[in-house]
Amino acid sequence: MRTSPRQMQGLALYALGVGAFATMDAFAKYLSGSYPVAEIILIRALFGYIPILVQYRMGAERGMQAVRSRRPLLQLLRGGCVLAAGATFFLSLSGLSLADATAISLAAPVFMALFGITVLREPAGRETIVAIAVALAGGLLIVRPTDGINLYALIAVASALFYALGVVATRRAGQADPPIVTAIWGNTVMVAASAAMILHSGWVWPTAEDWLPFIGVGLAGGLANLLYIGGLRLSGVSDVAAIDYSIFAWAAAFSVFVFHEEIPAASLIGAGLIVCGGVYSAVAKWLRSRDEPADAPLALGMGPTS
Secondary structure, eight states, rough: OOOOHHHHHHHHHHHHHHHHHHHHHHHHHHHTSSSHHHHEEEEEEEEHHHHHHHHHHSSOOOOOGGGGOHHHHHHHHHHHHHHHHHHHHHHTTSSHHHHHHHHHHHHHHHHHHHHHTTTTTTOOOHHHHHHHEEEHHHHHHOOOOOHHHHHHHHHHHHHHHHHHHHHHHHHHHHSSSSSHHHHHHHHHHHHHHHHHHHHHHOOOOOGGHHHHHHHHHHHHHHHHHHHHHHHHSSSSSHOOOOOOGGHHHHHHHHHHHTTTOOOEEEEEEEEHHHHHHHHHHHHHHHHOOOOOOOOOOOOOOOSSTT
């Protein structure tokens, strides 16, 4: 089946969204050593209402229909998972290179596959088993447990785990509520929780030169979600799945050219294994069964599928 111009536009938008999301991570990396994670998340979440407003304008739900949930406890749980995923990822950036943290986060589909098999009772094809095995091997190369326990690497692994839990919760919530409800609840949980953490830990007022990175975190994250929404409305979910892995190329470029970080050969090989495993799984599923274009955008939070 040939790719239509509409689908090509969707792929281009989604690819730009990955780049915008990586740019948000780079701004967060710059800020993570000087400011509490809660501040970064609060700014990010406040800007997150921009794509939610776009979803609201494009959707059919109006008024309380866009807010009322049939599964409020599940929505709170999902919001907590998304918050934890973002907080632990930003925290890991204070002790890891952007490339290493991003590479470890790419292992999230491994946890998603495992949860899908055990919790959602999804069938496990050959490509799933291969992707899990290859990604685990790549993750071990990046974390390198034989060199000693790296606390920040473990935090990055925890971020991938929380991200996967958030995806499972998103799928469950999607069975009960429209995407706009899930988006509003998730973003509001992040705003309320991060604001509460700031009240407890205190606010560090940004310096004049740091206001631009703070605004960059919010704008880049909001723009990424808008591009994801547009891409998913024009292309099927399986069409864009492999594009998610291009974020490592962005992260590696930021690490080398902006933060002047050295990327060990083991990390590059490990990231390559994770990317190859994920791309193989995505392409195999894409060839076996093409998804129809999405009727409505996904409920987006900190990332493309959260």
